[in-house]
Amino acid sequence: MTRPMPRREGVAAPFWDAAERKELIYQLCTRCGTVQTYPRHRCGKCLSGDLQWRTSEGRGRIMTFTVVHRSPSPAFRTMVPYTLGLIEMEEGFRLMIPILTDSRDRVRVGGIVRVTFAVHEGMSLPEARPA
Amino acid sequence: MPRAVISGAFDTAVGNLPGSTCMGLHLDAAAGALTDAGLETSDIDGVLCAYSMTEPHPMLASWFCEQSGISPNFCTALQSGGATACIMLMQAAALIESGQCRHVLLVTGDNRLSGMSRDGAVAALAGFGHPDFEVPFGISIPAAYAMITRAYMAAYGTTAEQLAAIAVEHRRHAARHPKAQMRESISIEDVLASRYIAEPLHLLDCCLISDGAAAVVVSRQDPGIRATRDVAILGSGQGHTHEHLIAMPRMTEFGCAKSAHTAFTRAGVTAADIDVAEIYDSFTITLLVELESMGFFKKGQAGFAAVEGQLGLEGSLPCNTHGGLLSYAHSGAAGGMFHIVEAVHQLRHEADMRQVRNARLAFIHGDGGVLSAHCSHVLEGPR
Numbered sequence: 001m002t003r004p005m006p007r008r009e010g011v012a013a014p015f016w017d018a019a020e021r022k023e024l025i026y027q028l029c030t031r032c033g034t035v036q037t038y039p040r041h042r043c044g045k046c047l048s049g050d051l052q053w054r055t056s057e058g059r060g061r062i063m064t065f066t067v068v069h070r071s072p073s074p075a076f077r078t079m080v081p082y083t084l085g086l087i088e089m090e091e092g093f094r095l096m097i098p099i100l101t102d103s104r105d106r107v108r109v110g111g112i113v114r115v116t117f118a119v120h121e122g123m124s125l126p127e128a129r130p131a
Numbered sequence: 132m133p134r135a136v137i138s139g140a141f142d143t144a145v146g147n148l149p150g151s152t153c154m155g156l157h158l159d160a161a162a163g164a165l166t167d168a169g170l171e172t173s174d175i176d177g178v179l180c181a182y183s184m185t186e187p188h189p190m191l192a193s194w195f196c197e198q199s200g201i202s203p204n205f206c207t208a209l210q211s212g213g214a215t216a217c218i219m220l221m222q223a224a225a226l227i228e229s230g231q232c233r234h235v236l237l238v239t240g241d242n243r244l245s246g247m248s249r250d251g252a253v254a255a256l257a258g259f260g261h262p263d264f265e266v267p268f269g270i271s272i273p274a275a276y277a278m279i280t281r282a283y284m285a286a287y288g289t290t291a292e293q294l295a296a297i298a299v300e301h302r303r304h305a306a307r308h309p310k311a312q313m314r315e316s317i318s319i320e321d322v323l324a325s326r327y328i329a330e331p332l333h334l335l336d337c338c339l340i341s342d343g344a345a346a347v348v349v350s351r352q353d354p355g356i357r358a359t360r361d362v363a364i365l366g367s368g369q370g371h372t373h374e375h376l377i378a379m380p381r382m383t384e385f386g387c388a389k390s391a392h393t394a395f396t397r398a399g400v401t402a403a404d405i406d407v408a409e410i411y412d413s414f415t416i417t418l419l420v421e422l423e424s425m426g427f428f429k430k431g432q433a434g435f436a437a438v439e440g441q442l443g444l445e446g447s448l449p450c451n452t453h454g455g456l457l458s459y460a461h462s463g464a465a466g467g468m469f470h471i472v473e474a475v476h477q478l479r480h481e482a483d484m485r486q487v488r489n490a491r492l493a494f495i496h497g498d499g500g501v502l503s504a505h506c507s508h509v510l511e512g513p514r
Contacts (some may be wrong), residue, residue, distance in 0.1 A: 006263040037378045038264045044378075064282035064382055067330040072260075072271035081327075084269055086278055086377065096265050096377050109285040125267070 003075040005121055012039040014053055019124040022117045024056040026093040035092035058115045059131065060089040065099055065107055083107055087115070087128055099128045106130040135224035136361040137510070138234070138350040139168025140475040142468070145343030145460035146312040149245050153186040156240035156344035157195050160465075164346035170234060175348075177205040177226050177235035181215045181464030184255050185246035195238060205232055212259070212499025213411050214369075215239070216345075216467030217506035220495075221367045223349035233351050240344020241463035259500055261375040273337055273414070275376045275501045277329035280416040282382035284331070287423075291331050293434025294415040295322035298335045298457055300442045301412065305454025307444070307485035312339055313458045336415040338456035338466070345468035347475070362478045363511040365400070365492075368393025370505040379501065384424065387496065390505040391425035394494075398509035402426040405509070406490040407477045408448055409470035411498040412455040421496060422450075425507070449487045452477060467497040478512030 008016050018025040027036040029043035030050045042049050065085035071077045085099040085107070095115065099107050113128035141163030143156055157180070165172065178201055180192035188194055192208040195201075205226055211218050216239055223235040247255070260270040283289050299319055305311035317335060325334040352361060370386025370393075373379045395401055402425065410425075412418040422433040427448055436442065442450040453459040453473040456466050474493040476482045493510040 004262070004266050006267050012263055038261065064278040064285075066274050066277035066281060066332075067327070068269055068271065068274045068277075069326065069330070070271065070273060070328040072266075072269055072274065076269050079269065082269060084274060084278070086382075094377050096261075096270060097268050109281060 003121055004073070005123055011041045015039050016123065019117055019126060022124065024058050024115055024126060025053045026056055026089070026091055027051045028054050037094045054091065056089055056091050056093070060087040060095070060113050060115060060128065062099070062107065062109055062111045062113060063088050063094070064109055085113070085128055087113060089115070095126055095128070097126050097128050099130070101130050132228050133230060134352040135227035135349050135364050136352045137347055137364065137475055138358065138361055139164040139170065139348035140472045141167050142345035142465070142472045143240070143343050145310060145341050145462065147244050148242065148342035151242040151245060151342050153183040153241050153246070154194065154198055156242060156342065157238045158198060160240050160344035160346035161199055161236060161238050164236065164348050168348040168350070170348060172199055172201050174234050175201050175236045176203050177223065177232035178203045179219045179223060179235060179237045180208040181219065181239045182208060182210045183241050184463060185242050201236070205235070211504045213413060213467050214497040214499035214504040214506045215464040216471055217495060217497035217508060218369065220347065220349065220364065220471060220508060221369065221506055224364045224367060227349060227351045235349045236346065237349065237468070238344070238346040239464040239468045241465060242342040243462045244340050244342045246342070261377055264377055265375060270376070271329065272501070273332055274329040276414045276416055277332045278376065279382060279420065279502065280331055283416065283420055286383045287431035289419060289431065289434045291323060292319055293437055294336055294419065295319040296434070296437040297415040297418055297442065298322045300437060300440070301451055301455045301457040303443060304452050304485060305458035308453050308459060311454045311459045312341055313454070332414060332416070338413045338461040339458070341460035341462040343460045343462040343465055345465045345472050347468065347471055359513050360479055361513055362475050365509045365511050366394045366396065366398030367506070367508045368397065372503065374500050374503050376501045385420060385502040385505070387421050387498065387502070387505040387507065388424040390507040391496065394507040394509050400492060400509055402494070404492055405448065405494045406492050407452060407474070407487040408450045408494045409452070409474045410450060410494070410496040411467060411470065412451055412457050413461070413498065415457070417498060417502070418450070418455070420502065421498065425496070444485060444487065452482060452485045452487060470495050470497070474510055478510060480512070
């Protein structure tokens, strides 16, 4: 069973294209100024279609995290246990991505992380490391 | 305005039921609820169903009606995850109060344990995650609730021991219910020693996977006549803030606060008036944050209350007296319906060994997704 991968087509295609270039981008609504938590077809607050892609500095804060022991599907069985975090980026969008570290002590709520990219199944995916 | 009452309630055997099917369970539950209400299929003019993971169908309620010989005036299936049963009840009450139906049958059930592998059930539930921004990174429903747990612990000091006390109390409740799936007593140490599913949640912090079904009949109360077994729906409310964890507005405030507030206001009562509560408990943390969001306990206090036994049969708020999703059973949308059936049994004083003395007001609550969709009701027993 292969790991489920993000869809390259559709509204988030520019996000994954940027990830290929190791660039982290996010959507901003030019009408109301809302930063989207994740890319969408229209603004999640005012429903405007006037969205702009901006580039993130790649720094964020751990809102919360877990260490997953029971794999969600057989595809993840060889990966457990892994640390999965919900990261709030400084620009205001969010990522749910693995937190990689040699030291569990450095993974804590409120901790600062840097987002980098690694290739899995031929796709460049974001991941976080304690800063 | 006509008043809606619950006139019948029934749940099937639960647990591992080899050979059971989703539709067979639906029909068994429906037959039981009709008998309980003293009604025939020809009396039913409204039908609400939910969803099935073992036999997914785009028109589950129509299929159910075809199999049960019911030709209703209103028929549809609803989907709001774990909030579905409570939302079905709110919808049924609206159909009664608007005069469109006289007797609405609500049916839920699935053979989720025997009909699909545990891996299959876990994988299917991972579908709640965002397909591009959550699922590829390894989210699961327990992992999502584990992340809420971690955030909540950081904000309010909730401990693993306090959560374990909730699991222990549910098992104590289940031991008093002859039909419960898990009745063997457990200790806080047992919970903490059970393997991690997603830290800090252990196996025994997580709900069961079960076969089973439950059905309820909601009827128009005849003017001036309150049947001796009818349970009144005094007030209901909903709250919706997001679907995916990644989009949850805040990690410590949830839509259940609004749904409960609306239900209490419409019923004209407060949390302190409630005699027994049947509240969605997909994980120990689910119940804890709901209790604290809905006004039963202050923030950071429900864990202490659980350790003190306040959620037990003799406590200040007997909660999930059948054992809940943690120890009674959880079979899809029926999981939330079991809470409603138990509330009816409590308010009719038919709960035998687990009866809460003088129970008159019950609070029921369903939560779907990752604390995403909420629906609450205040119920009143026959006077």
